Amino acid sequence: MATTKPGFFFSSTQSVDGRLGDAFTFIWANYAGLRELWWQVRGFKDQFPDLHIKDIEQKFLSGLPMPGGIDLRHAFLNSTWDTHEQGFSKWLLFECCTLYEGWAEKVCHDLFSKRKAEKHVKSLQFPYVNAQSPGYMAVVSDANSSTSSLMVKEFFPTLRSSKLNCWPNINSYLIAYGYFKKCRNSIIHSEGLCTQSIVDLQTALTLEQGKKPSPFKHNFSLPAQVAGEKISLNLRDCILFSTIVRKLICTFDAALSVSAQSERLLEQRLRNLTSKNDKWRxxxxxxxxxxxxIHRMLTAAKIPEPQNLSNIINWMKVEKLI
Structure with a gap:
C-alpha cells in the first residue's frame, strides 16, 4: 500500500526536519542575493571610481525599506567575500545548534519527568566516554528501561532503517557536534576567540575522521585553530555540520521511540485526530x-509506517481508538 508517512516518530523531529530545510532555503537565498549585489557594487565602483558613496547607495538601495540601514562601504567595498562567508558560517552554526537543543528539550520533556528531562537534554549533546560520563547513553538507557512492545515491533524497524541513521558512528557524530557547538559558544560568549578546549576538540575530531574508513561520508576541512586567536570557520564544514545535526536527530528519534511513553504519545495523537472529525470514528x-x-488515519496523524497494519488495528481496538 502506498504511503506518504513520515520517516520520524516524534512530532518535534518532523517539525525540526522541515525547519532545517526552510532555514537552508532562506540562508542560501540570502547568500545568492548578497553575492550578486557584492559583485555588482564593486564592479560599479571600479567603473566609476570618483562617484560618491551616497550615489552608489541611491543606485542599488533606493526604494528598499531598511530601518536599520546598510553600511554599503563596509559591507560591499571594504569586506572580502571570505568575511561574508564567515558570517554565513556563523549563521549556520547558530541555527543548527539552536534547532538541535530545542529538539532535545521537546523530546526529553515528552518522554521523561521534568527533573530527568533537564539533565537528559544536555546528555544528548555528548558522546559516551565511560560509566562516569555516559553522555547520550544515559538517555537511551533510560528510554529502554521501560519499553513498549508495540513501538519495538511495529515502528522501530522502520525508523532504524532510515538512511540518516548514524547509530554505528554516533560517538563520532557527537564529537563533531561538540566541536562546532564549542565554536558557536565562543562566538557568542568569548568574542569568537579560540580556547584550548576548542583546539582539543578539533584534535579529537581530526582523529575520528582519520579512521579507516572515516565515520563521515565527507570529512571536514577543519582550518587550523590557535588558542587566543579568532576562530576560523569553513562554510563547507558548517554545511556538513547541518547534516550531522539532522542525522543525530534522526538517530535519536529511532533510539528513543521504543519507550513506553512513546506509545502513550502515539495514542494521544490518534485521539486528538479522531476527536476533530467524525469520519475517523x-x-x-x-x-x-x-x-x-485506518491507513489514512495514521497518515493524517503523521505516524510512520508500521510493520503490520493488522497489529495496529488490533491495538487501536483495545485502546478504544476505533
Whole structure:
C-alpha cells in the first residue's frame, strides 16, 4: 500500500526536519542575493571610481525599506567575500545548534519527568566516554528501561532503517557536534576567540575522521585553530555540520521511540485526530475500505509506517481508538 508517512516518530523531529530545510532555503537565498549585489557594487565602483558613496547607495538601495540601514562601504567595498562567508558560517552554526537543543528539550520533556528531562537534554549533546560520563547513553538507557512492545515491533524497524541513521558512528557524530557547538559558544560568549578546549576538540575530531574508513561520508576541512586567536570557520564544514545535526536527530528519534511513553504519545495523537472529525470514528464496513481508512488515519496523524497494519488495528481496538 502506498504511503506518504513520515520517516520520524516524534512530532518535534518532523517539525525540526522541515525547519532545517526552510532555514537552508532562506540562508542560501540570502547568500545568492548578497553575492550578486557584492559583485555588482564593486564592479560599479571600479567603473566609476570618483562617484560618491551616497550615489552608489541611491543606485542599488533606493526604494528598499531598511530601518536599520546598510553600511554599503563596509559591507560591499571594504569586506572580502571570505568575511561574508564567515558570517554565513556563523549563521549556520547558530541555527543548527539552536534547532538541535530545542529538539532535545521537546523530546526529553515528552518522554521523561521534568527533573530527568533537564539533565537528559544536555546528555544528548555528548558522546559516551565511560560509566562516569555516559553522555547520550544515559538517555537511551533510560528510554529502554521501560519499553513498549508495540513501538519495538511495529515502528522501530522502520525508523532504524532510515538512511540518516548514524547509530554505528554516533560517538563520532557527537564529537563533531561538540566541536562546532564549542565554536558557536565562543562566538557568542568569548568574542569568537579560540580556547584550548576548542583546539582539543578539533584534535579529537581530526582523529575520528582519520579512521579507516572515516565515520563521515565527507570529512571536514577543519582550518587550523590557535588558542587566543579568532576562530576560523569553513562554510563547507558548517554545511556538513547541518547534516550531522539532522542525522543525530534522526538517530535519536529511532533510539528513543521504543519507550513506553512513546506509545502513550502515539495514542494521544490518534485521539486528538479522531476527536476533530467524525469520519475517523465512523469507519466503513467493507474490510478493504476499512483498512484503507485506518491507513489514512495514521497518515493524517503523521505516524510512520508500521510493520503490520493488522497489529495496529488490533491495538487501536483495545485502546478504544476505533
Amino acid at each position: 465512523n469507519l466503513p464496513a467493507d474490510p478493504r475500505r476499512y483498512e484503507q481508512r
